Amino acid sequence: xxxxxxxxxxxxxxxxxxxxxxxxxxxxxxxxxxxxxxxxxxxxxxxxxxxxxxxxxxxxxxxxxxxxxxxxxxxxxxxxxxxxxxxxxxxxxxxxxxxxxxxxxxxxxxxxxxxxxxxxxxxxxxxxxxxxxxxxxxxxxxxxxxxxxxxxxxxxxxxxxxxxxxxxxxxxxxxxxxxxxxxxxxxxxxxxxxxxxxxxxxxxxxxxxxxxxxxxxxxxxxxxxxxxxxxxxxxxxxxxxxxxxxxxxxxxxxxx
Amino acid sequence: xxxxxxxxxxxxxxxxxxxxxxxxxxxxxxxxxxxxxxxxxxxxxxxxxxxxxxxxxxxxxxxxxxxxxxxxxxxxxxxxxxxxxxxxxxxxxxxxxxxxxxxxxxxx
Numbered sequence: 001x002x003x004x005x006x007x008x009x010x011x012x013x014x015x016x017x018x019x020x021x022x023x024x025x026x027x028x029x030x031x032x033x034x035x036x037x038x039x040x041x042x043x044x045x046x047x048x049x050x051x052x053x054x055x056x057x058x059x060x061x062x063x064x065x066x067x068x069x070x071x072x073x074x075x076x077x078x079x080x081x082x083x084x085x086x087x088x089x090x091x092x093x094x095x096x097x098x099x100x101x102x103x104x105x106x107x108x109x110x111x112x113x114x115x116x117x118x119x120x121x122x123x124x125x126x127x128x129x130x131x132x133x134x135x136x137x138x139x140x141x142x143x144x145x146x147x148x149x150x151x152x153x154x155x156x157x158x159x160x161x162x163x164x165x166x167x168x169x170x171x172x173x174x175x176x177x178x179x180x181x182x183x184x185x186x187x188x189x190x191x192x193x194x195x196x197x198x199x200x201x202x203x204x205x206x207x208x209x210x211x212x213x214x215x216x217x218x219x220x221x222x223x224x225x226x227x228x229x230x231x232x233x234x235x236x237x238x239x240x241x242x243x244x245x246x247x248x249x250x251x252x253x254x255x256x
Numbered sequence: 257x258x259x260x261x262x263x264x265x266x267x268x269x270x271x272x273x274x275x276x277x278x279x280x281x282x283x284x285x286x287x288x289x290x291x292x293x294x295x296x297x298x299x300x301x302x303x304x305x306x307x308x309x310x311x312x313x314x315x316x317x318x319x320x321x322x323x324x325x326x327x328x329x330x331x332x333x334x335x336x337x338x339x340x341x342x343x344x345x346x347x348x349x350x351x352x353x354x355x356x357x358x359x360x361x362x363x364x
Contacts, residue, residue: 021331021333022330022331022333022334022337023330023331023334024330024331024334029334032330032334032337032338033337035338036337036338036341039342040344040345043345043348044348047345047348047349047352048352050349050352050353050356051352051353051355051356051359052356053356054353054356054357054360055355055356055357055359055360055363056360056364057360057364063301075301077296077297092297093293093296097289097293100289101286101289104282104285104286104289105282107320107324108278108279108281108282108324110324111278111281111323111324112275112278115274115275115278118268119267119268119269119270120266120267120268121267121268121270122267124270236325237325240320240321240324240325241325243320243324244317244320244321247313247316247317247320248313248317250289250292251292251309251310251312251313255292255296255309256306256309
């Protein structure tokens with residue numbers, strides 16, 4: 001019949017629950033572990049690129065005299081040398097340098113959006129999300145152009161001897177690239193180009209949808225009602241990861 | 257630091273030092289990329305150049321992960337949970353590079 005309630009406070013250990021060992025929210029934690037698994041997917045692609053590249057002879061002559069052939073691996077700066085609106089010019093790596101610049105800048109505006117979110121500054125979040133969204137869409141547009149040019153190829157083409165899809169050995173002019181043959185180098189060169197930049201572009205596409213979601217929800221005040229801008233932070237992590245991957249793709253595919 | 261302002265809707269004024277740091281990181285990333293770009297055309301292609309490219313790329317990756325993704329500010333166990341598994345990649349690189357060289361020997 002005691003009316004006195006005694007509050008028992010058990011001694012809590014680290015594993016007894018009720019604390020946050022990693023001091024991060026569930027969503028952020030899961031985003032980090034997803035990104036870790038994605039790091040493995042992308043590095044698998046890039047290391048496979050290295051292994052396949054090293055299994056082909058490198059081009060031996062002077063860079064300026066480079067001719068493409070399916071017998072040796074191409075020099076990227078002699079392949080990726082086109083820019084939009086200039087037909088047949090030689091501007092090595094200019095366009096892909098521009099794409100890198102655009103993606104890094106969109107990553108910067110994303111950090112600024114996350115920073116504004118920490119300050120609950122709705123106007124700044126909306127402004128920087130819009131810039132990030134524009135950067136992401138511009139990058140996708142550039143990649144679409146890059147792919148179109150890569151697939152259609154040069155006016156001259158290159159005469160190659162290869163096994164065609166009917167299993168016959170043929171010797172003919174090849175223009176552009178597909179998964180079977182390409183005018184730039186051995187078949188795996190184009191295959192890896194499509195798979196690596198394609199997988200990255202797929203991530204950018206999803207990123208652009210997520211950026212739009214964050215932009216829209218920030219603009220209509222969903223996050224302000226929620227009291228925090230954690231969604232912007234999580235999408236920010238994903239977007240920086242896309243930038244991080246591109247930094248590696250740029251080095252391994254376009255520079256080396 | 258992310259949790260300080262939760263559930264308070266008050267707008268906190270901009271901290272110029274923080275914003276300056278973000279732009280400084282951006283500048284560093286762009287300068288490193290420009291250096292890579294210039295080296296691609298001025299240096300002879302070879303192992304030394306590839307080594308420089310990979311080193312500069314890892315420096316850039318460090319800036320993106322620590323400054324942009326704030327991985328350095330997360331709790332240490334989370335930091336190591338992300339960084340340590342990357343050791344597996346070292347094995348994959350060694351194994352597949354050797355494999356590539358062997359295939360080269362068989363094929364050519």
